[in-house]
Amino acid sequence: MSIPAVTENGVGPRIKALREAMDLSLRDLAERSGVSAPMLSQVERGETSPTLQVATRIAAGLELRLSQLLRLDEDGAVTVVRAAERRQGPADIKGHSYEILTPPLPGQRAELSRHTLAPGAATGGSGDPPRHEPGSRETALVERGTVVLYCDGQRYELLDGDCVTFDADLNHHFENPGPEEAVLLAVLSAGLRRS
8 A cells, every 4th residue: 555645736845944944954854854865855846745654754853743834724824813822831930921922833933922020020030041043033012011121131121112122042031120010022033044
């Protein structure tokens, strides 16, 4: 019995774009997926169609489900995330909670999140290493309250409506010094691809 092949147009270029967006070489993806680099190269160039088994392994190497790789999860050019569908960040006993407002689409280069800080809470500590990949940029808008950004050893006080953009691969964290809860929206843009 033969294993069916994936025949969707554009799967090869899509794999290449996703691989490059993750800053992976063909060899890196081969190691992560268990699919040989020559086979990956042929698939990316459209010279061969992967079997479902191979496509599943490639998807896993790209940290996707097969349906995401093949765009079976997508209903078109517009994706709506309803308030009840937001992805919650891990619980933080220090008074910081957040939710991701954008959908988990493959190849997405930016993510919007909403952070809530209790009085005295912080998104991390001054000695914490950067959590974002090299070349990442972050833009944050204070929706409510007062927030202090500590970035690369500098302190920036932000009030209601203030917006800041900074290199997110530097050591940074936000703190709420006020007596009321603070809320901020943050857009994280993925790092630049290395050529």
